[in-house]
Amino acid sequence: MKVIRDAIHGDIVLDEFALRIVDTPEFQRLRRITQLGLAYLAYPSARHTRFEHSLGTFWLAKKIAENNRDTVEGAVAYAALLHDLGHYPFSHTLEALYGSHEENTRRALKEGEIRDVIGERYSLKEFLSLLKHPIVSGDIDADRMDYLVRDAYYTGVAYGLVDLDRLIRNLRYDGEKLIIGQKGIMAAQSLLLARSMMYPTVYQHHVSRIASAMLIKAVELERIREKEVATMDEVDLIARLRGSERDEVRELVKAIDDRRLYKRIVYTNEEFKNVEELKKALEDEFNHLAILDYPPKPKFEEKNAFVEGGQRLSNVSPLVRSLVELKDTHWRWGVYAREDVREEVRQFVMDFLG
């Protein structure tokens, strides 16, 4: 048994098996994967990592599991601990190139020391299936409970106060889905509201978006294969880019380091059809000096948040319903360019758009 001090949850107690997981090199790598990627360029203190988020998710999942001993196997907490094992450097940033980290998590669990540790107690198939358990991956899950409160704490943004005690006390698992008790509805609602406010304020902050687009471009130009990036940490990746043979790559990573970020030429919530054409045209004309960033629409499906009595949360909470309806509100796409060519790029885009 080991006690780890966490700024969010106080003392987190690791049982012996959890400690064995944490002690693998694969898990320790998460100490070098920042939770919010390049968001620290907008919120300097957002330097927390997937490591402490994973510990926090474990801790909350364990509490939920303990309140539901009849229906939840203890292994769910270990799945929660490992749910982010496959994150690439800078977390979600590079998923635009390499796909969701979830596939990489599944791959990572099949290799190295972590495979052996898991294998002592669980079959791989059994364990992988737990990654989809509603306590680990749902609308009101341990993952989200931890990251909203944690991200708010570290950024210093005032939108992450969620009554986790009250919420966890009022979650029941019926063998299939998590059900929110009457006295937990307000806390669940505030969790979803917190998410909706963190989304534009932090997760989609334009500074983070621009820096991420620059990093993606650098990695793309460096042609790092998925297989390589899958086990890199942030030191590996940045060192690789700094040492690139390509001038554009070194220039991009230096600009991120120095926070000399590209400027917004386009930044709008109007949908646009010819994304690929414009992207190609910009590349042909400006190479790495102009970047098109057209992210997918945010998902806000609230598909498995149920309330005692059988209704969906959105049925009993008009505020949650409005969140579902309004999910696109803060979505934007953009074109960013290095400061010295902003006028040329602006003209080019205007000509293209006609």
Add this chain to the structure above:
Amino acid sequence: MKVIRDAIHGDIVLDEFALRIVDTPEFQRLRRITQLGLAYLAYPSARHTRFEHSLGTFWLAKKIAENNRDTVEGAVAYAALLHDLGHYPFSHTLEALYGSHEENTRRALKEGEIRDVIGERYSLKEFLSLLKHPIVSGDIDADRMDYLVRDAYYTGVAYGLVDLDRLIRNLRYDGEKLIIGQKGIMAAQSLLLARSMMYPTVYQHHVSRIASAMLIKAVELERIREKEVATMDEVDLIARLRGSERDEVRELVKAIDDRRLYKRIVYTNEEFKNVEELKKALEDEFNHLAILDYPPKPKFEEKNAFVEGGQRLSNVSPLVRSLVELKDTHWRWGVYAREDVREEVRQFVMDFLG
């Protein structure tokens, strides 16, 4: 004017000149120098950096200066902003090899973009002298006010609650020294108490001590010159060590990454005379597998904390007096060894100590 959100002080407002300083590559490098070095191996969430600490120190110094417009020039806040510019990667860790970062700060101010920015308004000599101003560098200074509260917040340790508002409101600068008003004494005392509790709990935590000793050994073996390390960030340093031609160096940095730390063979507060001899003997016998760590005694001089009326703070606060007397309490020296050779090292040290 720019507003930066900080988790400790809320909105920090940068005036135009402060913003120009912050925008230099030299200052941006501080984003990649962690405030507490390897302490994150004991406190996972301690990932904050010298960048946000520097902003916080600026902000507090500015408030103190504004309360003392007759006696304090505004430039003191810019000196506070830059007081840590010369920190090496992992902050204090490598000072055992390269000396205090303060000399490096002075050097750094004479070079690059930052020199030009400073030079627009101040002579170098004038500016360097402000680094010694009691608001920047004293017993009750903006630096300490910021780091105690910040380090407690990020580690999650409960010893950093200091009433900064009350303290700052009651600080007067008489042209020579900072003087604590009657109503600020309790807050000043609590600042020094917080420091005395943070010292053993965080700053001298044995996990941090061991990992630091391992990093120092790796850097020493890699023979990185002071000139090189002076401008490195943590990516540079770790990448360099990972890519070393020496097996021992790669092995040490891998052990830190994997948190496979050396074990304590000796850990005691009894003074020891033959440090150099034992160190040499251990190196000859065990090379990098055993490390002697004999840190200097902590300073707690409380030399310039004065109270309204002319007395020292230690004269009016018996608790502070006892802090001065007890400064050595938590000092320890140690010998650490890789787990597989711990018994050999133990035997060797016992033989040496006779």
Add this chain to the structure above:
Amino acid sequence: MKVIRDAIHGDIVLDEFALRIVDTPEFQRLRRITQLGLAYLAYPSARHTRFEHSLGTFWLAKKIAENNRDTVEGAVAYAALLHDLGHYPFSHTLEALYGSHEENTRRALKEGEIRDVIGERYSLKEFLSLLKHPIVSGDIDADRMDYLVRDAYYTGVAYGLVDLDRLIRNLRYDGEKLIIGQKGIMAAQSLLLARSMMYPTVYQHHVSRIASAMLIKAVELERIREKEVATMDEVDLIARLRGSERDEVRELVKAIDDRRLYKRIVYTNEEFKNVEELKKALEDEFNHLAILDYPPKPKFEEKNAFVEGGQRLSNVSPLVRSLVELKDTHWRWGVYAREDVREEVRQFVMDFLG
């Protein structure tokens, strides 16, 4: 100048004139008027008073005024300080009998020591008009900013975290209305969301509703005139009820003291037309043992929250728009009865409703 420590805002600084106001017996009376009336029967720690809320409102109004020196006269802060002077014992509770406290505030300002203090600097007419200033009384005003954060802090409920610094920094007064800057929109939205969650959780908690209905009944039966109650504090009122010649009154106040509250017979959000008839019938049949509580619908008009550019906040924030639409969601009316007659009352009401 005097500094008062406040749990919400830290040090509140009173200038000499503010201090003279605070030092009047009329203002000191607010120390004995609880902010949330009988809510402490649901949230035991909600014992804060109109006194500290008034200081907090003053402090926030002063900050907003200081950021808008060209358009806001300093006297607004004193109006904020005095905006709740006329509250009856247990704050809003007795307004059902005596009308809004606002009229009583205006009356109180014309009498006693407070009249003389105000009169030294301002004409009464001038001062009374400031009570309607948008900084004191609007949708995003100093009053609401203070009470939401304060009520959350004292009840321990997790819905009151509002970024007041950010909001205040981004409020501009154009001589007619308060305008929220772009960077303050999210903070303003979170203020209104906090209110919408505090409303059902705290302000309309059924325990508080029932106890309030019992107190209103006791005061009604005791036939205390408005003129008398207007200057009473909570000691006066409770002592009066305890010493009543009427058994029913003494019984009601004892039941509140012992927290032996009436039970809910009806509690529904379906509107009901024959309120007065049912009320009369219940009184005739059960005297003080059954109480009908039919509160007015909550107001959520958001009539004067404007955003930079001229739009209403509800136009730019879909969440705020949904709040406006959903204002009735948590409204309920009820019939409460003493435990021993609950069955008789239930039958009676069912017969009445047919």
Add this chain to the structure above:
Amino acid sequence: MKVIRDAIHGDIVLDEFALRIVDTPEFQRLRRITQLGLAYLAYPSARHTRFEHSLGTFWLAKKIAENNRDTVEGAVAYAALLHDLGHYPFSHTLEALYGSHEENTRRALKEGEIRDVIGERYSLKEFLSLLKHPIVSGDIDADRMDYLVRDAYYTGVAYGLVDLDRLIRNLRYDGEKLIIGQKGIMAAQSLLLARSMMYPTVYQHHVSRIASAMLIKAVELERIREKEVATMDEVDLIARLRGSERDEVRELVKAIDDRRLYKRIVYTNEEFKNVEELKKALEDEFNHLAILDYPPKPKFEEKNAFVEGGQRLSNVSPLVRSLVELKDTHWRWGVYAREDVREEVRQFVMDFLG
């Protein structure tokens, strides 16, 4: 089972027996006994009561008991819940007249509904003995843990941050005394430091001292018998004083209500022998217009705080040792007088002291 929201501990869960205790009129009376008496005249927001402090003490005692199931009977938590049942109005204030509340607690447990509830499960003798259990009444006990953190929270003073989780996790009861584990020493030390700073800042604040002396004088002049005051709440007491037949009593209570406090004529830490003579002389000359306040020296015995291994806490913590030695530092005695006679009183005291 019932859940009560507390601002300090979050959700407090009352089991059925605890709930029966809480539901007695005797326990509900604690809602009307403020925790810090007249300290709200210095710290306006200090309006919390013995009721919520008692719930908090119960909750912490229960946690300690659960960690020590082999050695601690569950009833200890109920003793913790009831440890303050006998507090007089304004808590410690009137103990100068009526003796410690502890005797009154023992008496109160023998009467009324509470006697019947206790009697269902425990013999009176057995229960009374639990009031002396180290978990309820020691140097590091649940009572102190709760009140320090709570009093700091409600006053807004920054000296009450104690790591209760860490401390409670490291407390072991050996059947005789509470023993602090190695990892709890720093938390225990910070508890005692917090107490030492709360003492002068809050508990012995001169405003509270003066107002208390005035209230004691009023009660003394009103000649309320111990038997009467023993079951009064604060409404009863203040109403009684306001309705007194004696002008002096009404004048004193009005002065407290209006915060027109007596001024300090003497306020010193020099011991004084002829207390009774001066007191008598002042009474003869000035009646209720001058008051002598000579409190007992504070106790700081640290008599039963033991550390793993058998040592006293003061032996392993030099800071705690210095607290023991310095316990008198903030002790003061005073003479206070109504503002209009301060000069006469000053002259009189000077003549008396020669």
